[in-house]
Amino acid sequence: MINYTEKIPNNVDLGRDRVLQRALEHWQPAYMGWWYDMGPDESHNYEVYLRTAISVEPDGWAQFGYVKMPDYRWGIFLQPRDEKREVNFGAHKGQPAWQEVPGEYRSTLRRIIVTQGDTEPASVEQQRMLGASCPSMYDLRNIFQVNVEEGRHLWAMVYLLHRYFGRDGREEAESLLARRSGDTDNPRILGAFNEPTPDWLAFYMFTFFTDRDGKFQLCALAESGFDPLSRTCRFMLTEEAHHMFVGETGVSRIIQRTCELMKEHKLDDPSDVRALGVIDLQTIQKYLNFHYSVTLDLYGSDVSSNAANYFTSGLKGRFRETKLEDDHVLSETEYPVFEVVSGKIVPKSVPALTALNERLRDDYIEEIADGVARWQRVIDNAGIPFRLTLPHKGFHREIGNFAGHFISPEGEVLSEEAWKKRESQWLPTPQDHAFVQSLMSGRVVELGKFANWIAPPARGVNNQPLNFEYVRFN
Ligand SMILES: [Fe+2]
Numbered sequence: 001m002i003n004y005t006e007k008i009p010n011n012v013d014l015g016r017d018r019v020l021q022r023a024l025e026h027w028q029p030a031y032m033g034w035w036y037d038m039g040p041d042e043s044h045n046y047e048v049y050l051r052t053a054i055s056v057e058p059d060g061w062a063q064f065g066y067v068k069m070p071d072y073r074w075g076i077f078l079q080p081r082d083e084k085r086e087v088n089f090g091a092h093k094g095q096p097a098w099q100e101v102p103g104e105y106r107s108t109l110r111r112i113i114v115t116q117g118d119t120e121p122a123s124v125e126q127q128r129m130l131g132a133s134c135p136s137m138y139d140l141r142n143i144f145q146v147n148v149e150e151g152r153h154l155w156a157m158v159y160l161l162h163r164y165f166g167r168d169g170r171e172e173a174e175s176l177l178a179r180r181s182g183d184t185d186n187p188r189i190l191g192a193f194n195e196p197t198p199d200w201l202a203f204y205m206f207t208f209f210t211d212r213d214g215k216f217q218l219c220a221l222a223e224s225g226f227d228p229l230s231r232t233c234r235f236m237l238t239e240e241a242h243h244m245f246v247g248e249t250g251v252s253r254i255i256q257r258t259c260e261l262m263k264e265h266k267l268d269d270p271s272d273v274r275a276l277g278v279i280d281l282q283t284i285q286k287y288l289n290f291h292y293s294v295t296l297d298l299y300g301s302d303v304s305s306n307a308a309n310y311f312t313s314g315l316k317g318r319f320r321e322t323k324l325e326d327d328h329v330l331s332e333t334e335y336p337v338f339e340v341v342s343g344k345i346v347p348k349s350v351p352a353l354t355a356l357n358e359r360l361r362d363d364y365i366e367e368i369a370d371g372v373a374r375w376q377r378v379i380d381n382a383g384i385p386f387r388l389t390l391p392h393k394g395f396h397r398e399i400g401n402f403a404g405h406f407i408s409p410e411g412e413v414l415s416e417e418a419w420k421k422r423e424s425q426w427l428p429t430p431q432d433h434a435f436v437q438s439l440m441s442g443r444v445v446e447l448g449k450f451a452n453w454i455a456p457p458a459r460g461v462n463n464q465p466l467n468f469e470y471v472r473f474n
């Protein structure tokens with residue numbers, strides 16, 4: 001169970017380590033300062049129907065009730081330790097899992113944790129203005145739930161930095177509160193986390209595509225031979241599932257509403273559809289293209305010696321590493337990556353160890369494709385002949401083998417000029433953004449009401465009805 005009687009709720013017996021406890025209690029007010037500055041705008045006095053973790057066991061970890069977000073009990077929750085756990089891959093395979101940081105991997109491991117940790121406050125910053133344009137109280141409550149949990153994920157990484165990395169770790173923990181999404185002087189570490197999230201379609205796309213990158217990175221780190229990192233990530237994954245649910249169902253409800261009105265009015269021209277006050281499917285496809293392509297970049301270079309080192313050192317595994325049936329060392333195997341050679345995209349076999357970024361990206365793409373197929377079913381069920389497609393993975397990329405090339409969503413290699421000519425058909429234009437934002441000029445918060453551009457969800461939160469008061473504004 002989680003100890004909520006302490007200043008910092010935890011299940012790691014924090015009270016026994018006074019030095020660590022004091023260091024974290026020192027960081028806590030800085031975190032609160034960050035939350036007040038960069039957390040959801042104007043929300044500090046709202047009472048929000050949130051879930052809070054009460055135990056890390058799968059059957060009883062959430063409890064629902066009204067909380068003012070600054071009073072949310074952020075804390076440190078790790079999955080229980082398995083005494084028999086081993087390092088399951090790489091050069092140290094078969095050794096007992098490490099309970100302390102191996103000296104030779106200290107700086108690498110710190111970099112991995114900082115990079116993961118940096119994404120957590122970044123997304124809160126990206127989303128902080130969206131409350132003012134929410135489509136319903138249900139959705140407002142959901143974005144706040146996502147935001148407080150991203151805050152907790154930051155706590156999770158900061159605990160590891162403080163507990164295992166001494167002074168450097170404490171300095172990194174402070175820097176995590178100093179960087180700002182989109183800031184020119186001190187931006188967040190990864191590109192997609194500096195992009196604006198200007199409207200709710202972007203928010204749902206972000207939670208579907210980019211939070212799912214979070215899931216895959218956490219899954220790879222949950223395999224880590226450094227056991228505290230593994231146990232932290234395992235609990236974070238239970239929270240991450242909700243973020244992806246919000247994204248998938250959010251986009252799905254927008255598609256559903258658009259299709260309903262298209263059918264009712266027997267219209268399919270995008271400008272006619274827009275005139276009904278809903279988002280045309282072509283614009284949804286453009287948002288999909290954007291969020292998918294910037295998220296693919298988060299996996300890094302197709303061929304990467306860093307990725308190979310992380311694996312061989314036992315720090316970061318593959319997706320579902322222990323379920324895979326091979327030697328878990330990968331010194332003999334190969335893996336296909338793609339590259340552009342004289343105007344054509346061609347496969348190339350490379351040592352599997354160096355292609356681990358690409359492999360994780362491919363695992364991600366497989367799961368994304370399933371989600372997009374579920375969105376497609378909403379369109380098909382309405383009898384509308386429109387196909388949502390995932391662009392080619394080389395489309396609109398800035399990192400890896402496709403960077404610097406101009407690939408169409410269909411996977412043709414184009415000249416820069418030809419690509420630029422068609423860019424406005426593929427990616428949201430300023431006019432598209434302006435249209436989407438024109439639908440979201442104010443918030444919809446009457447009990448049980450939903451904005452015209454989105455269908456209500458199938459059910460409420462925690463079996464509450466849709467007209468439940470999910471947020472009290474005070
Ligand atoms: Fe997160």
Ligand SMILES: [Fe+2]
Nearest residue numbers: 211214240243
């Ligand atoms: Fe998340």
